[in-house]
């Protein structure tokens with residue numbers, strides 16, 4: 061049996077895995093031989109070119125260190141100040157510094173040089189996310205002929221946004237060096253296909269060299285990720301979750317909880333969400349004192365200016381809603397800036413009458429899946445979901461909203477709060493069935509089955525693209 065090599069920006073650390081994805085990928089490596097490769101999290105002036113191989117909690121991990129400058133250019137720079145905002149259609153928040161691209165490629169080349177000596181010819185290499193688009197190119201230039209798959213956890217951009225990315229033609233050619241490229245949603249595959257079939261050479265800038273791309277050897281398909289909804293159902297009934305529920309019930313009394321759980325990121329639509337809640341309270345005075353919004357949003361990527369700014373904006377907006385509606389004995393919302401473990405999160409999800417998941421754009425959004433998994437079947441909450449999350453393709457029975465339209469979101473919130481029990485049960489039953497159909501273990505095994513030589517399905521039709 062082939063070994064599986066998982067490659068991601070960061071290797072998993074010690075202790076219980078934080079997210080469903082890490083748990084699922086650990087399971088893959090528990091069932092099949094292989095190892096996980098990535099950055100150790102350490103910065104040093106003179107990193108060794110060879111990977112350190114360690115056993116971390118039973119998982120075989122190979123990792124390298126990076127220099128501070130390379131890491132900055134690769135991670136905070138090209139990956140998170142150019143690719144992330146562009147792929148999320150926030151070109152206004154992109155910062156383009158052309159030297160970051162060199163750092164991005166340097167780190168990918170460094171990954172490849174450290175990984176190549178560890179590979180056996182029939183190892184299957186599964187590369188994760190936008191930090192590592194060039195890895196197959198770099199590995200192949202060192203002679204690796206392994207089957208290689210790439211999974212994009214974030215949305216694929218529209219052609220216009222892609223054109224705004226420096227060296228996008230080279231990045232597209234890098235994607236063509238994989239045997240399989242997996243995306244979250246059908247809309248992402250459609251955007252990719254649109255680009256591959258109809259890209260206009262004339263839109264390239266004067267400084268872009270001609271790049272020849274041939275996707276005939278690359279299969280592109282949607283593999284929507286999910287969570288483990290039954291594990292969340294169990295967690296939501298666990299002692300730790302029950303403790304959280306009891307503590308919250310004491311504070312909430314009979315107010316219904318409207319819950320948001322996100323990393324603090326401008327793609328998650330947090331200011332729009334608070335504005336929608338403000339409109340709910342303004343338009344429906346009868347609901348005041350009967351609801352409470354809890355937004356959990358720990359800071360992430362806070363070395364990047366745009367992430368600091370979204371934090372400041374959210375502080376100001378929450379303050380405004382408090383100032384406008386709070387009474388000495390009633391607070392309309394709580395904003396918590398720390399992360400919680402999964403059992404506590406599951407408790408919060410279960411207690412919530414409304415799960416407010418309204419990103420402006422999101423690859424999938426696992427919070428939506430986790431919320432569904434955690435509900436009490438007898439008295440389930442309602443999912444209000446952005447139609448721009450990949451999860452919208454999975455969960456048509458959610459109350460779907462345009463998160464930019466805060467009037468619509470406010471009205472969906474009202475409908476969710478007024479929804480009769482029968483309808484909540486009916487909708488939740490369909491959501492839970494969908495969450496089970498799209499669970500994370502099946503996601504990992506279906507991607508790997510497609511990538512494994514014996515199981516590979518026919519290639520897509522030949523597409524030769526010449527960039528001028």
Ligand code: ADQ
Pocket residue numbers: 078079080081213214285321322323356357358398399400401405422423424425426427428430
């Ligand atoms: P993220 O942008 O991080 O992931 P999301 O899928 O919602 O977005 O969350 C990932 C995980 O983080 C979830 O398991 C969630 O429980 C956890 N999490 C979020 N906020 C938390 C908090 N406040 N405290 C504790 N845990 C928290 C990227 C893409 C997504 C895609 C995932 C997986 O942006 O679109 O769904 O990868 O592919």
